[in-house]
């Protein structure tokens with residue numbers, strides 16, 4: 685559950701901010717994060733649901749399906 689832990693840490697870091705951040709997801713092949721093309725503020729990130737999205741990965745070239753447990757915020 686390393687992915688879920690990372691996402692949880694990001695939520696805590698950005699909790700107080702109203703800035704808009706890029707939603708990033710971890711590539712399961714290379715263990716690197718990449719932007720999903722989705723952006724949101726911390727409130728939307730914490731309360732929203734992001735299940736069953738798909739983004740092509742720039743690290744391995746594959747299409748990855750991602751959801752709440754795989755994502756974090758980056759700026």
Ligand SMILES: [Zn+2]
Nearest residue numbers: 711713741744
């Ligand atoms: Zn990948």
